[in-house]
Amino acid sequence: MMFSTKAEYGVRVMVELARQGGDEPVPLAEIAANDELPLAYLEHLVARLRKGGLVESRRGARGGYLLARPPEEITMAEVVEALEGSIAPIECISQAPGGGLVCSREAEGDAAQVCPTKLLWTRVRASIVDTLVETRLSDLVQAKPRAAVA
C-alpha cells in the first residue's frame, strides 16, 4: 500500500464537490453522509485542501465548501500532494529546492559514489507524478445518477 486513506477520502471529497457543481457551498456533513465517511476526520483533510488552495469555504449557516477552480483546471497531483505531502516513492528520495531529486544515501563527500537504486526510484516517481498531473478532477466526475437528493 502506498497512499493512505487521506488521499482516498480527500479525492472523494473533491469529486463530490465537483458533482454539486454550482456556486452553492456544500456542507461537509452532506458529503460525509453520501460517502459514509467520518465527518470529524474529513474536517482534517479538507483543511489541507483549503491550505493547498484547492477549496474555498463559507462559514456559518448555509455554509460549506466549494472548488476554488473549475474541475478541468485541477490536477490530481495537486490534490494528492496537498493531502499526503510531497510525493516520494521512498524515504531516501526527496526533491531539492530546485526541482531535482536528492538521494540521502549519496550525500557524502565522494562525488563518485552514485546510489545505484536512485535511477529506479526516480523513474517510479516520475511515472506517478506524470499520471497524477495528466488526470484532472473533471476526468473522475461522471454522470452517476445520484440516488436521492434530500
Add this chain to the structure above:
Amino acid sequence: MMFSTKAEYGVRVMVELARQGGDEPVPLAEIAANDELPLAYLEHLVARLRKGGLVESRRGARGGYLLARPPEEITMAEVVEALEGSIAPIECISQAPGGGLVCSREAEGDAAQVCPTKLLWTRVRASIVDTLVETRLSDLVQAKPRAAVA
C-alpha cells in the same frame, strides 16, 4: 512515502549480488558491511527474495546467495513485489484472481454504482507497474569502482 525500506534494502541486495557476478555465492554479511545495513534484518528480506525465486542460497561455510537468473531477466516488478507484497497504490484497490482490479468500495449489489476514484488509482498503479517491469536489474548495475575488495 510509499515503499518501505524493505524495497529499498532488498533492491540494494539484488544490485550487490549482480555486481559480484560470478558463481561464487556471496555471504550476506559482506553485503551488510558494504552497504552498512543491519545483517539480521537483511536476512528477513532475502528470505522473501528466495521465496520469490529471485535468489538461490548455499548453506554452510563458504555459502551465501546468488542470483537465480541473469540480471537482464530480472524485472524490478518481481523484486519489489517479492519484498512488499502485491503492488497497490491504495488499500481499497486489489487485483482479482484473473488480473483485473477490484475496488472494495463497489462490492455492493448495485452494478450501477461505479467508484469514481477507481479510474485514478488504476491509472497510477498501471504506471508504477509499467516502469517497474521496464526497469531490469541490469539497468541498475554500473561500473562503480568498488573501493576495496577485501
Add this chain to the structure above:
DNA sequence: TGATACCCTAGCGCGGAGGTAGGTTTTCCC
C-alpha cells in the same frame, strides 16, 4: 570438529495512521 553461514520464530519500541472529543467563531434565517 569446529567455524561459517543460512534459516526460523518470537518479540519489542516507536511513530504515524485513523480517528474521537469538545470547544470557539462566523454567518444565516426567523
Add this chain to the structure above:
DNA sequence: GGGAAAACCTACCTCCGCGCTAGGGTATCA
C-alpha cells in the same frame, strides 16, 4: 436579537506495522 448551522481549531487516544534485535537451529566446508 437569538437560535441554529456550519466551519474551524486543538488536543488527545488507540492500534498496527515498520524496522529492527535475540537466540536459537541446521547444513556445509576445511
